[in-house]
Amino acid sequence: MAVSTTNRDPQEVVDVFKYNMDMLEHLCKEFDNGRIESALWMAVILRTLLHTHVKPNGDYSSYGILDQLKAIDPKYNVDFLSTAFPRPSVSAFMQGWSIGDHVCGINISASSVYTGLLINVVNCKEGGGYVADVKAKVGEQSHVNKNLPFSQWWNEIVFSDAVANLQMSRWNVIQMVANKDGGAHFDPDVPVQYDTFRHPDLFEVRFGATKVPFSKNPVYVSVRQIAWEVMESLKRVK
Numbered sequence: 001m002a003v004s005t006t007n008r009d010p011q012e013v014v015d016v017f018k019y020n021m022d023m024l025e026h027l028c029k030e031f032d033n034g035r036i037e038s039a040l041w042m043a044v045i046l047r048t049l050l051h052t053h054v055k056p057n058g059d060y061s062s063y064g065i066l067d068q069l070k071a072i073d074p075k076y077n078v079d080f081l082s083t084a085f086p087r088p089s090v091s092a093f094m095q096g097w098s099i100g101d102h103v104c105g106i107n108i109s110a111s112s113v114y115t116g117l118l119i120n121v122v123n124c125k126e127g128g129g130y131v132a133d134v135k136a137k138v139g140e141q142s143h144v145n146k147n148l149p150f151s152q153w154w155n156e157i158v159f160s161d162a163v164a165n166l167q168m169s170r171w172n173v174i175q176m177v178a179n180k181d182g183g184a185h186f187d188p189d190v191p192v193q194y195d196t197f198r199h200p201d202l203f204e205v206r207f208g209a210t211k212v213p214f215s216k217n218p219v220y221v222s223v224r225q226i227a228w229e230v231m232e233s234l235k236r237v238k
Helices: 010-032 038-050 065-072 090-095 150-154 170-179 192-198 218-234
Strands: 060-062 080-082 097-103 106-110 113-115 146-148 157-161 166-169 205-207 210-212
Touching: 010 038, 010 065, 010 218, 038 065, 038 170, 038 218, 080 150, 080 218, 146 150, 150 170, 157 170, 157 192, 157 218, 166 170, 166 192, 170 192, 170 218, 192 218
Parallel strands: none
Antiparallel strands: 080 146, 097 106, 106 205, 113 157, 157 166, 205 210
8 A cells, every 4th residue: 555645844854954964073073083883874874865766767766865955955956075086097006006106205005906085195103004084175185176066976986996896986885884884784794895895904005115004994984084075065055
């Protein structure tokens, strides 16, 4: 039997949007204070805010809050900030590519794995490694930061393994963390696509001749960076 529905009051959608944005900011602070598992709940909020599901026949089965807001007021149809740095060529991947010359006075190189949202900042005092670029100001890295239409930003590749021919977009990252890793569901099996990128020891980053360990789940740190991009992007809505 079909369930009858009625439209929400537009102000309710706006209020829920503001509540979710406030909660996202709170979770980011928790993450920065060492609660890395906050990324699970960040992913759930980002999925709720951003993901609209369309069936193969073109019907909508669920609307993200952002799409509901766009239907209420076109001012919410904003471009999104991307802090992902450009992917190296396939040939550069295969050889092991250079992040930068003489960063912190030494050369840095990485393996064939691309982590576009993480290698934006090198923290020399802590010996280097991957970090989320959450303290950078918009425009500070003009060669990295760019504004993209939402669909292009949502589907931009932010993880790639050229050897295994695997990759993940922002949507894949949020989907995996929310639906597979304990945000909304904790599945007994982990997709290879996700498993490839969630283990720190799968990434080889070298500062000169020294291998630098990465202590956090790279996907969780990427969720933190995506949250920062979203908050920066939606601050533009007046």
